[in-house]
Amino acid sequence: MRADLDIAVLGGGLAGNLLARQLRRRLPGLRVALFERSPTRSYKVGESTVEIASHYLVRRQGLSRYLYEQHLPKNGIRYFFDSPGRDLPLEEMSELGTINFPFHPTFQIDRARMEGDLLEMNGRDGVDVRVGVEVESVDIGEGGAPHVLALAGGERVTARWLVDALREAGQDASVVTGRVA
Numbered sequence: 098m099r100a101d102l103d104i105a106v107l108g109g110g111l112a113g114n115l116l117a118r119q120l121r122r123r124l125p126g127l128r129v130a131l132f133e134r135s136p137t138r139s140y141k142v143g144e145s146t147v148e149i150a151s152h153y154l155v156r157r158q159g160l161s162r163y164l165y166e167q168h169l170p171k172n173g174i175r176y177f178f179d180s181p182g183r184d185l186p187l188e189e190m191s192e193l194g195t196i197n198f199p200f201h202p203t204f205q206i207d208r209a210r211m212e213g214d215l216l217e218m219n220g221r222d223g224v225d226v227r228v229g230v231e232v233e234s235v236d237i238g239e240g241g242a243p244h245v246l247a248l249a250g251g252e253r254v255t256a257r258w259l260v261d262a263l264r265e266a267g268q269d270a271s272v273v274t275g276r277v278a
Contacts, residue, residue: 099243100243100244100255100256100257101128101243101254101255101256102128102129102130102225102254102255102256102257103127103128103129103256103257103258104117104120104127104128104129104130104256104257104258104259104260105129105130105132105244105246105254105256105258105259105260106129106130106131106132106260106262107132107232107235107246107259107260107261107262107263108131108132108133108261108262108263109131109132109133109135109212109216109226109228109262110133110212110262111208111211111212111215112262113131113133113260113262113263114131114212114215114216114219115154115158115215116260116262117129117131117219117224118158118215118218118219118222118224119157119158121219121222121223121224122157122158122159122222125223128225129223129224129225130224130225130226130227130254130256131216131219131224131225131226131227132227132230132232132246132248133216133226133227133228133229133230134229134230134231134232135228135229136228136229138208138209138210138212138213139209140207140208140209141208141209144205144206144207144208145171145203145204145205145206146171146203146204146205146206147203148199148201148203150203151164151201151202151203151204152201154204155202163214164202164204164206167207167210167211167214168204168205168206168207168210168211169204169205169206170202170203170204170205171202171203171204171205172195172198172199173194173195173197173198173199174194174195175192175193175194175195176192176193176194177190177191177192178190178191178192178193216228230248230249231248231249232246232247232248232249233247233248233249234246234247235247235259237259238255243255243256243257244256244257244258244259246259
C-alpha cells in the first residue's frame with residue numbers, strides 16, 4: 098500500500114515548520130504535510146538566536162533576507178554601565194562591546210510572526226499545510242506499513258514517516274504508543 102504522504106509533521110511551531118521547510122528544500126519531490134491544531138500563533142517572550150542557530154537559519158534554511166527584513170539583527174553583545182544612582186542617559190553610560198559587526202549574525206526574533214510566516218512559506222513551497230486541523234489519533238504502522246492519522250471530521254491520512262513536533266508547554270504527544278493527546 099502506497100502512503101498518501103512521504104512525511105507527516107505533527108505540530109506547526111518552529112521545529113515542525115523548519116523541518117518541513119528543510120525537507121522540501123533538500124528533497125523537493127517529497128510529499129510533506131504539516132498538521133497544526135491552533136489557527137493562531139502565540140507570542141513568546143525573549144526569543145533570540147545564537148550564532149549556530151543563525152547559521153542554520155541563514156545557510157540551511159535560506160532565510161537571510163527574511164530575517165534581516167522582518168526581525169531585528171543583533172550586533173554583538175554590548176554592556177552599558179550606569180552611574181551608582183542609575184540616572185545616566187544611555188549616551189552618557191560607559192560601554193563595553195565590539196566596534197565591528199560580528200562574523201556570524203544573530204537575531205532577535207518575533208517567534209509568533211516567524212511561525213506564521215513559515216507556515217505561509219511552506220504552503221507556497223509545496224508543503225500541504227493544514228492549520229486548524231486536529232489529529233485525533235495515530236496508528237503506528239508496523240512491518241513497513243504506513244502510519245495512519247485520524248483527523249477530526251473523519252478524514253484519514255497515511256504517511257510513510259511520522260514526525261512528532263508537538264512538544265510545547267501544555268501539550269503532550271505520545272506518538273510512540275500510537276496515540277496523540
